[in-house]
Amino acid sequence: MATISKETAKRLDPDKLAASALEIADSEGLEAVTIRKLAQLHDVTPMALYRHFQDKNDLLAAIGDRMLGDIALPAPNDDPWDVQLRAVLTAFVAALRPHPKAAGLALFRILVSESGLAMAERTMELLTAGGFSTDDAAEVGRQSLCSLITLVTTEPGAGEDTDPVAREDSLRFKRASLAALSPHRYPLITSAADVLICPTSTDRYYELGIDLVVAGIRGVLVDRKA
Amino acid sequence: MATISKETAKRLDPDKLAASALEIADSEGLEAVTIRKLAQLHDVTPMALYRHFQDKNDLLAAIGDRMLGDIALPAPNDDPWDVQLRAVLTAFVAALRPHPKAAGLALFRILVSESGLAMAERTMELLTAGGFSTDDAAEVGRQSLCSLITLVTTEPGAGEDTDPVAREDSLRFKRASLAALSPHRYPLITSAADVLICPTSTDRYYELGIDLVVAGIRGVLVDRKA
């Protein structure tokens, strides 16, 4: 304990910085993640952050890496390839779900971050096990992961409204906007307005999203074989 | 010709403004679309734009609307529902493809813009024709369209590098980054590096993307029925 004085102990830690930046993004939206705000949160001058991050993109990348680090990759087992793949993709979504406003940052980091790479490799393993060529597995895997990220970032309610008042206002506005449509010209949209604005259940939403991706993969595979 | 003087003829037109804003986005990236730059392009003071757009978001929305307006919705015919659906989704993608850097703006405008609504309604028609309930059609359609937008925005080479020099640099960097990976730990990723960085053909890329979405829809449908 003698090796580090009080002042020294206060030094910033890039991990902590990325963590609280992620918290800001979660609660106030991505555009609220500002060098100045993050610095203030750590009682430090804005420029201090540049000792730990090259620039703001570097900070955002760290946020992405952090989320990807939360992926709890399921252990390989004897289930069929598509069942295992579903488990991997579910783990991926589970890691991003808590951060719908920041999840987009994960996209650029999958092929850089350690656990992103692990998941990508695993995904390709399973796809090739299913019968895809290496190249096809790469393209299919790429698109599937992109779709799942989008699934999270467009989760209903991922709009950047933080306090419930503006949140409710925005919902009311959307509702009114759809309600103002002619039910004659847009019968299906108007009758499904409720679902379009806010789906029945978030869990169902994600389940359907993953179902669509997995079913797409299987479907494309049988088409390729034919 | 007497009704409008030279000066009056020079007045700004919101459509033209949105069009040239879209051009900026296409060539220099979305973040290059700046009130000031757009104003300068039209020989006008920045604040002049605020007579035609409430704020910058309004301008971005107009860009989104403009792209959605380019959707050439195929006429209904006697083909099976899934074939027609594929045609609609292809038309959607075709409208966005010329604008990979701006396509993300279309997301928020589908349920607002005229032709966005037309396409959404049409999509739901076909989905219900296939057998989905109205609510399921809404959720499935929503996700499918989101995935296709992402397909465009993440099109390889959609990164905001405009001139071929930085473009090539970025590619080289990615290539080097993947090449530096251990082929032992990531055998599949490293062997598919070329495809992951830049797919074989853009047309194939989009075809696969649409295939995945349509196959997913069909697959989910039969699962629902079972």
Add this chain to the structure above:
DNA sequence: ACCGTAGGTCTACGTTGTAAACTTGTCAAC
């Protein structure tokens, strides 16, 4: 005892979106 260096500060610049008040060209009504 020294000094290099890592970590933090201070100051400053250019860019962004936009609020507020002002000017000006056009047309309708008297």
Add this chain to the structure above:
DNA sequence: GTTGACAAGTTTACAACGTAGACCTACGGT
């Protein structure tokens, strides 16, 4: 005609942003 309202564009200004560059300062190795 004159007037007066109104729409379009200008001017000025501000707060917030990312970040460059020079400075300080205390610790650790030699």
